[in-house]
Amino acid sequence: MAWFRLVDRYDSTMWRRVWRPATLSLCMLAGLSGWPPAFAEYEQQRAELRELREQLQAIQAEVREDRRTRDRLGESLAELDRRVGETAQRLERVRRDRAAVRERVTRLQSEYDAESARLQDHKEALAVQLQEAYMAGGEGRLRLILAGRDPAVTQRLLVYHDYFREARTERIGIALGELRVLADLRAELRREQERLEELEELVARERGELERRRRERRLEQERLAERIEERLAAEEQLHEDVAAQEALLDRLRTRLEDIPDEFAAVETLAAARGRLPWPVEGTVEARFGSKKKGDLQRTGIVVAAEAGARVRSVAAGRVVFSDWLRGLGLLVIIDHGDGYLTLYGHNDALYVDLGDWVDGGEVVATVGSSGTRTEPGLYFEIREGELPRNPMAWLR
Numbered sequence: 001m002a003w004f005r006l007v008d009r010y011d012s013t014m015w016r017r018v019w020r021p022a023t024l025s026l027c028m029l030a031g032l033s034g035w036p037p038a039f040a041e042y043e044q045q046r047a048e049l050r051e052l053r054e055q056l057q058a059i060q061a062e063v064r065e066d067r068r069t070r071d072r073l074g075e076s077l078a079e080l081d082r083r084v085g086e087t088a089q090r091l092e093r094v095r096r097d098r099a100a101v102r103e104r105v106t107r108l109q110s111e112y113d114a115e116s117a118r119l120q121d122h123k124e125a126l127a128v129q130l131q132e133a134y135m136a137g138g139e140g141r142l143r144l145i146l147a148g149r150d151p152a153v154t155q156r157l158l159v160y161h162d163y164f165r166e167a168r169t170e171r172i173g174i175a176l177g178e179l180r181v182l183a184d185l186r187a188e189l190r191r192e193q194e195r196l197e198e199l200e201e202l203v204a205r206e207r208g209e210l211e212r213r214r215r216e217r218r219l220e221q222e223r224l225a226e227r228i229e230e231r232l233a234a235e236e237q238l239h240e241d242v243a244a245q246e247a248l249l250d251r252l253r254t255r256l257e258d259i260p261d262e263f264a265a266v267e268t269l270a271a272a273r274g275r276l277p278w279p280v281e282g283t284v285e286a287r288f289g290s291k292k293k294g295d296l297q298r299t300g301i302v303v304a305a306e307a308g309a310r311v312r313s314v315a316a317g318r319v320v321f322s323d324w325l326r327g328l329g330l331l332v333i334i335d336h337g338d339g340y341l342t343l344y345g346h347n348d349a350l351y352v353d354l355g356d357w358v359d360g361g362e363v364v365a366t367v368g369s370s371g372t373r374t375e376p377g378l379y380f381e382i383r384e385g386e387l388p389r390n391p392m393a394w395l396r
Helices: 002-006 012-024 036-135 140-146 151-257
Strands: 283-286 301-304 310-312 317-325 329-337 340-350 363-367 377-384 387-389
Touching (some): 036 151, 317 340
Antiparallel strands (some): 329 340, 340 377, 377 387
C-alpha cells in the first residue's frame, strides 16, 4: 500500500486520490452472499477476460485472413513473375527477329546495289551499240554483207552481231526483273521490320505494365507482412494479458474463498444506519463539515479519548489499509462492502494487518496522537463510494 504515501495533504481532494483504488478493487472482496458486491471485481475481471479472449479471437481471425490474402498475393506474384518471364522471352525473340530482318535488308541492299551496277553496265554497253548503229545509219548489217568478205565469215559476223545485241537486251531485261524482285522483297522486309518494331514496342509496354503490377504486389505483400507481424505481436500481447487476467482471477477466487463463514450473513453498513456502535468512548471534539485550516471542511469527526483506549471496528469488514499516512498518522481503513469504508486515524498502535477480516466491535487499534494530533484522539470517517458521509447519522 505504498501508494498511499504519495499524498502530501489531507483534504477531500487527497482522499479521492488515496482511497479510490481501494474502493475500486479491494472493497469488492468484502464478502460473499451477504455482500453481493463482493463478486463485483471478480465478475468484472471475468468480463474483461472474455473481452480479451474476444479480441484475441478477432486478431487471430484477422491474421488468418491476412495469411490467406498473403497466399493469394504470392500466387498472383508467381503468375506475374511467369508472365514477366514469358514477356521477356517474347521481347528477346522479337529483337532477334528484328536483327535478322535488318541483316537481310542489309544483304538485299548490297545485292540490289550490285545488280544495279550490272544493269548500269548493260545499259552503257547497249547505249554504245545503239550509238554505233545510229552512226552507221542503221546499215550495220548491210555493210557487213557488202564488205566483200568471205560469205562464210560474213554470215558468222552477222550471227555474232545479232547474238550480242539480243544477249545485251536479254541481260537488261533480266537485270530489270531482278531489280523489281529485290525492290519488292526489300519493301516487304521493311514492312516486316516496321511490324517487328511495333511488336517490340507493344511487348516492351506490356512488360513495363507487368513490372509495375509486380512492384505493387510486392509492396502490398511487404505491407501485409508488416501487418501480420504487428497482429502477431498484438496476439502475443493478448495471450500474455489473458494469462495475467486468468492469474488475477485465480488470485481473486482464492481471496474470495477465504471469507469466513460468520461474515456470510452480516448486515451491511447501509442497513445499519443509525445503529452502529461508537468506535471509542470519548467526546466529539470536531464535527463533520466543520472548518479546519485552509478553509477546508472536515470529512469526518474527531473524538477526544484517553491515550491507549481501544478502538473498535463499527461493523464487520476487511482491512484494506493498515499503515502510516501523512496527516492521519497510523491509520486503519476497513471495507464493509457496498462501497462503504470506515477510517480510523491518529492511532497509537495498529492491531490488524492488510487483508484481515474483522467483526463488528473487534479491536483494531488504540487511541494515540500520531500524525498532526498533539492530544490523544480518534479521527473517524465513513465513506460511501467517493463521498464522505456524516458519521453521526450512522452512530447510535
